[in-house]
């Protein structure tokens with residue numbers, strides 16, 4: 024058989040996996056691969072920092088549902104990527120990270136730019152590999168893609184020693200991947216499904232609690248079918264926003280620490296909690312013994328370790344959400360005794376109660392003359408993009424206001440670092456999303472602190488004519504931390520004042536982008552309109568009310584009914 | 590409660606650190622851990638003794654199973670099983686205590702595997718509690734050094 028180089032084989036393998044765009048940064052250990060990419064059909068996006076490469080690949084995966092790919096060099100290139108890898112890991116995002124490594128004879132010698140990246144990333148990857156010989160190269164990369172995208176998805180790292188990539192190999196034929204040690208359970212147990220359905224029928228105060236798993240498994244329509252057919256109110260986690268239309272009457276919005284009053288009250292008072300692809304994170308549950316205290320709990324998740332990890336579950340269903348929800352919907356469809364009229368009005372008293380909660384304490388904020396309230400900016404972004412933009416976020420108050428005030432009606436529109444809460448995620452993520460959907464508006468809702476963590480990616484956006492928009496909710500503070508200091512540390516604003524920031528408008532110009540500023544409420548709308556109409560990268564600097572807080576708020580460790588309200 | 594968990598895993602570099610990393614990262618206990626090849630050289634068997642309530646043990650077995658390189662996880666303390674551990678003990682054996690030491694070794698069906706003018710090295714095999722018992726008895730005589738293998742275990746075959 025004709026032999027080819029390892030790097031030729033890798034590029035061929037990536038093409039077979041359907042990869043069109045990868046994100047990376049070169050260096051000595053990956054020179055062979057970069058030489059191969061020079062005239063390959065795969066587009067390589069050169070970022071300005073490796074963290075950005077992994078975040079961009081991650082966001083590419085979040086918006087497309089396909090595996091994202093990042094390529095980093097050995098040593099510092101690989102370690103710079105670690106925050107990105109951990110971010111993808113916490114949110115179960117399928118990413119394959121290819122890292123260069125020193126040649127195999129030098130491994131373990133403290134060679135130049137050698138780090139044990141497999142050791143470093145073991146706890147923050149779904150799996151990882153060091154490829155030690157040419158014969159393993161392609162099978163390993165194929166396995167990495169398989170593991171990244173199947174079951175509960177996650178990042179997989181493949182470390183590639185320089186001699187392996189430079190060596191000659193026979194390209195192995197594609198064959199189906201069979202791993203007897205790795206076989207995720209997709210199909211639900213039919214007995215458990217029936218149990219769950221009966222519990223749903225006999226409940227009078229049910230709540231659907233949907234997480235990122237619904238989006239990862241593309242089961243938003245199955246979820247919507249279940250909710251609307253049986254008249255079940257829905258709340259979503261931060262990662263689940265978009266799994267159910269945010270403007271639907273049955274939507275209660277987000278639950279948890281900064282969730283809506285209605286969602287938290289509904290969960291506290293429900294008699295049946297149906298958790299779908301969510302994992303009872305501490306930011307969602309608050310004090311555990313008070314969470315859904317009187318409810319039976321159904322938990323659908325593809326990862327058995329998520330079930331009964333934090334909260335004891337009555338009816339566990341280990342399955343892919345799509346398969347499980349389909350089975351549940353089928354059960355109801357074949358149940359002849361149920362008249363549609365009956366199920367459509369089921370739980371009506373409960374819905375009425377929830378509606379009074381919605382009216383009593385809606386998401387809101389106090390207007391303050393011509394001062395820009397950050398929530399207003401998000402509302403305007405929602406309105407002026409028709410609720411159909413892809414929104415990425417940084418971390419902090421900006422992220423929570425984006426989650427609360429932008430109404431996500433479809434999945435894969437909200438791209439945020441949920442589990443790890445990584446400041447600096449939003450801008451590279453916006454680039455990754457925009458590379459996947461060049462025709463969609465992609466807006467990073469940012470904080471003045473976070474944006475500085477990966478601001479260098481403006482150059483990447485410019486280089487690839489990738490006109491992302493950045494909306495900085497500029498409060499001159501590390502606002503979310505300041506809010507905690509305000510509430511729990513006697514307003515001692517220790518190291519959270521950020522009054523020395525760059526002039527973001529001038530900075531945008533320095534990168535060849537467009538900078539716009541709004542200092543008064545009346546300037547918000549024109550600035551957004553101009554930004555959306557601009558074909559270039561735009562930074563919008565909104566000087567917002569400095570000490571605005573995110574409410575409702577459940578203080579850490581309190582029951583979710585103990586909300587601080589506006 | 591103490592649980593003995595048997596894990597079949599791929600015999601590959603780094604697999605052990607995946608397991609130990611899981612335990613340290615999630616704050617699980619490891620009492621002892623033994624690992625060696627099975628009949629198939631590409632598969633290893635690990636016996637792990639850990640402590641935790643049912644909730645934790647369930648998490649441990651699920652988390653172990655989630656590791657890609659893990660093939661099978663069995664909590665064999667839920668079944669009938671045999672467990673063995675081996676210990677090497679270097680115990681003081683001077684003229685006045687030699688006979689006493691030999692008698693104890695005999696009771697525990699141990700073997701003397703190394704002799705010096707002032708000490709014996711003794712090998713004893715048995716359950717963890719038997720090993721503990723001989724240690725407790727020899728301690729007053731004077732234990733100079735001790736090496737334990739940790740527990741290995743096997744489920745009993747179905748009767749009939």
Ligand SMILES: Cc1ncc(C[n+]2csc(CCOP(=O)(O)OP(=O)(O)O)c2C)c(N)n1
Pocket residue numbers: 417418419420421422444445446447469470471472473474496498500501502503504
């Ligand atoms: C990399 C990283 N470092 C620190 C934190 C802790 N942290 C969470 S929110 C926040 C403040 C963010 O400030 P800014 O970006 O201005 O957002 P704001 O809350 O003001 O909207 C900080 C420091 C974090 N989440 N990520």
Ligand SMILES: [Mg+2]
Pocket residue numbers: 470471472496497498499500501502
């Ligand atoms: Mg800020």
